[in-house]
Amino acid sequence: MNSRPAPALGQDVALIQAAQQGDHDAFEELVRIYDQSVLRLALNLLRSEQDARDAYQEAFLKAYRNLAAFRFECSFHTWLYRIVTNICLDHLRRRSVRKEDSAVMETADGPRDLFDVVQDTRTEADPERDLLRRELGRRIEDALARLGPRERVVFELKHFQGLRLRVIGEMLSTSEETAKNCLYRATQKLRAALA
């Protein structure tokens, strides 16, 4: 579980206000501050580079178009995460209808399983241990893929992004209690799948 603190609020406020006045450079600076975490969230939720790219574009374009409506009632980070989370949720819902396995990444050698691509970047001294770790990782991925879209999103935001359930509820326009129930269901399903 890793929580990533948002950048200083004061810096955000000045940039947001400038961007709201039409300052392109200020908006680009906001993109620079947040885009890596937005892309990381989209990649880890969608497990597809192309879908994550699409979600990134859609989220920031939506943020750009609606920036004038941002009233500082929550942090910019929460507002932006709300946008990208809902876009990812839509992707997952569409995917659950299509039942597609999209954990595929385009590489110079052609399409490859995203999990294998990621694993290649790590150095492991013990091949057997590496194999077991891969196997476990794959089982976790399979189990996560079988969660409902909302359970998947809540679990990702809590377990891997370290957000509070209150914030997750806000992002998904639901209550903290509902987010809590969703997380509970997700962990129970994962427990059963990995038993």
Add this chain to the structure above:
Amino acid sequence: MSCDEIKSNISWYLYNELDEMERRVVEDHVETCQGCAAEMERERAFLARLGKRSEIEPSPGLVAECRHDLMRSIYRADRLRRQSAPTGIGLGDALQRLWLGMGAWRRPAAALCLLAIGFFGGGWVRNGGRNSNPGDATIANISGVNLDPALGQVQISFDEMRNQTLKGRLQDPRIRNMLIYAARSYGNPDVRMDTIEILKQQAEEQEIRDTLLYALENDGNAGVRLKALEGLKQYSKEAAVRRALIQVLTGDNNPGMRVQAVDLLMLAQDQSLVGVLQGVAQKESNNYVRMRCQRALREMNASVESF
């Protein structure tokens, strides 16, 4: 607190979702209860195990590419917006320039635009209660069209001296007229796309269907045309829709559009399509569309070639 209550709180303790007092109760209990301490360790191990999923870290190259594409899209959209909407001039001048600058095919749409702005403008002066004079008004830009599914409300943001927001249900005539204006006449394809996305929810109404048909036949942006086509799918057996689909199949320069059109046309085995299908089967460059037409012709016991 009983062991059962403590156990039900262990996950929330480890997820740091308990308040200070609840945390202390769990910690005090676990210190003296071996069963709950063991449960705590099992749960900790389980959550740690779930963390073994490999997290994907976006490469700097991927981040840079995405950022580059994004900024390019934004600059392109802004340029289009500036080109399509004159700023700093009176409403009358702006509309005159719009009118003179548009092709003949857009003029009926511009008439709608006048109607919409007149309708809306009046409403906004009344509702806003500000000392605005419609004669001094300036229309600069429609910056966003959104639907809040939870509330069933449409929100349109546009610039008039400063950004304004109009909220209301899709059935509200002011909202409807603004949406129809945006779908038919507004320069920014993103706005047209968002607008069509909203309008297609109301496609059972003839006026909205006409707007979707207009976009399908005339919009210069393939994404907007595709959205309009999606909105018309369930009406694909209507004569006007079929005529538009035939026009798409035979004249749209986007193969994706032609694929969608042929699939919809084929839902009804209509003998009057034979000539159209034969023409497309001979000239079509897209394999799927060509093969789909050939198959449909065979299913209708018609020759694949025209004689």
